[in-house]
Amino acid sequence: MSAGADHGTKPMMDQLIVQSLILGLLQGGLYALLAVGLSLVFGILRVVNFAHGEFAMLGSFAAVFAVTSFGMPAWAALIAAAAAGALVALITNVVVLRPIYLSRMRQKGEYTIIATFMLSQFLIAATTVLFGTTYRNLPGLWESNLNFFDYVYLSGNRLVAFSAAIVMIGTLFWIVYRTDTGRAWRALTQSPLGASVVGIDIHKYANYAFLVSGAFAGLAAGLLAPLMFVFPSSGVVALVKAFIVVIIGGMGSIGGALAAGLLLGVVEVMGTIFVASGYTDAYGFALMIAVLLLRPAGLFGKMGRAI
Amino acid sequence: MNGFLPLSRRAMLATLAGAAAVTILPTVSFAEDDIVLGLVSPLSEPGDVRSGEAIKKTADLWIKKINEAGGIIGRKVKLAVYDDQGKVEVGVSAMERAVTEANASAILGVWSSSVTIGQMEVAKGYDVPLLAFYSWSDEVTSKNYPQVFRIGPYNSQIAAQMVPFVKERGYKKVVVLAEDTAYGLGFAKAFEEAAKSLPEVSLEVVQFQAQTQDLTAHMSKIAASQPDAVIVQTVFAATNLSIKQGREVGLKAEIITGWDWPLLPDFWSTVGDAGVGVIYPTFSDPSMTVTKVGQDFIDSYKAAYGSDPAIFQYYLWDNFNAVKAAIETTKSSAPADLVKALPDTKFEGTIGPVFFRNEAGTVNFHQWDKFAMFFKKLNKVGDGEAQAELVYVVK
């Protein structure tokens, strides 16, 4: 770098720190949105849903087809994504999971893991057969690359996605802490027995939880799609990120998922830029392992049962 | 139990693959006198089926034309087709069956480098020629197996051909964005080595995990260092991601893709405007010299399938002709005779005369390398091969 250059090394470094911090937070918001549904369902039903990533993937496909086959606008595509995610999640609960937790078998938890894992594989294979492995693109709501004072560079779609994620997580908070549905969910999370004796209909609220979980996954994927691509196995990485967030944030905690999502995003981006670029996914795992060793119940362990 | 499990699974896979091959592929009866060539290619998922189908079409066409012309040394030629599913263990067992059951004189059509490298051991064990054409790993020929030949490019040569291009464009600062696989890192290493001849160019390698779905962090880092050019060495999806997200985070450098991925049909629909200005290297260009043999291949291919063959299919055509030339020289279809004759075989290929370099101890062993590399630029959304601007040729 010559002495006369516009950017010295120092300001360039500052720029990169600010850029990476912002990128990390924006990315993290979407991780959190992917994870809250997983966390909700786990908290309420103790079901570890391995098909959560595929709810997201199917949501993004629904959004793509809404735009390409039905000519819907971008905002309607997001609604289609949420609706598709919710529908698939509801069907999963009723058809795949309910028979398991209604049965008298032991180790229901293990069976739900196997069942949802198989479902995940099936959905990936079915999508591949039906739609092929072609990469697809989804137009976003704000298709332009923004440049803030030559200092921070972002796409409009990324800002839209983050804002929507925060609004949605805020909405979920409101549902959980201010509505009867939220009270029922919290009751089920904290004591399924207590919930049953006060007359809370577990099937109804489990369905609601799956609907919301699937809608959030589909919406998250619909928001992510303009930033990345849509293809059948896209849910696998999404699930891994969501799991890391749930484990770091504490199983069943929404606030924990938000904080952990933001943390994961920042750690991944910062690690990639300032430590070594070849280990992006490894930073998340390292963070997760550190949390498991130091605070096994997650960073927000105390709130862990609060969903 | 644990120690025995992986083995049994492997065996099971091989058996399944074998069973699938038996049931799916029509049983061919081979007359005593027929010459049999083995075609082992990715014909089902997770293999690269798109390429596998192109390989099969080329091979079928060649066999048809040869037999119409009276065969080789008066004998009919037949193809024994096997599916490698893009998996090493399946490819290896398929090749073994081609040799032992179908008595193939030579094996052609091999695709993925990792599968080819596995199959090389079978070639060595049975002393049967194995001809590669688009398995880019240097290892295929640098191992110097007497039975293995390649008519087609390899990593370090492609990297070396990038160097005069970088010099010609006047880039001073170049970043190689490489996926962490043998392909990506192999290229990065070879390019670093080759670029030593350009001391005025500063070079940085940024590595990323091949399965990633987000490259914004990597691209931000690269953008901040303000390079003149970024060479992206990865497969189709990540290439597109790097282009789209690079522009998103303010990358102003020229982007050179590792291969001609931008010609795939979903390129423009996934990257959009960000694809404008992208430069890609290729071995194929309308300005390329095509021989009479080549023109005949192109015409017959068009007549048979209604589309132009891709460049790698030219090399495969040459592979078949190499085997034909060797059989004609030795008047024998015995694999061991062909292994002896092939290194000195010369014939008219599709884009020029074909002969093998036989420099023992180097990658240029049983290797033909006389092809030009073209650098082409996409100047507007939707540009394809015909519209792309030819910016540089390395001969």
Place this chain on the structure above:
Amino acid sequence: MSVPIEITDLRVAYESDVEILRGVNLCAAANTMTAIIGPNGAGKSTLLKGVAGVAPVTRGEVKLGERRVEGLPTVDLVKAGISFVPQESSVFGQMTVAENLRLGGWHRRSERDWLNQRVQACGALFESIRPYLERKAGDLSGGQQKLVEIARGLVGEPSLLLLDEPTAGLSPVMVREVYRELARLKERRSVTVLLVEQNVREALEVADRVYVLAMGQNDTEGTAEDVSERLESIVRNWMSREGSGVVS
């Protein structure tokens, strides 16, 4: 408000051929407290669970007032006025005591004014939890948590309250605390209570009537005074029948 309960030949079986409850009859007048005692495995808890819809009823009748309720799902039993306080802890630990109580009126949650008034009333019911309505239920002592559950069970104005060993696992101090409050509850005469208890002495002190079960069937019954007097012979009878009587 309260309705008498009449149980006739109630049978419960988890597996089709193993009956835990083999035909039990029980009758309780409105607003009385009935204790159900018996040795381990007599089917006391199973009887409550059968009535509460938690255990599978295979035969028999449960009449709440004039209404047959056996076999209804728990959600409907709660609406019918049956409130079950299980032996295991069932408080919502991360919620305040007041929030716990509010959930006790879940089936009538749309009647806000009524619910607010009930939460207030039931929060004031037991002295030992009255000062702690805004504390998290999980932070209270085991005895206080049990009282929260009982109070929660009363918020919905049930006609029948089923208490399954409310003092199991509690220290003697807490046992006394819970029984002091149960005695007060009985004085109010506002709900019919079926109380299953291992602490026979405490149960007899608060109960109006007592049913003794053994081996999944009725053994004997009577007023609390009557059973207290016969207690020794009753227990001896258990011992002789089972070889190992258990009374704590």
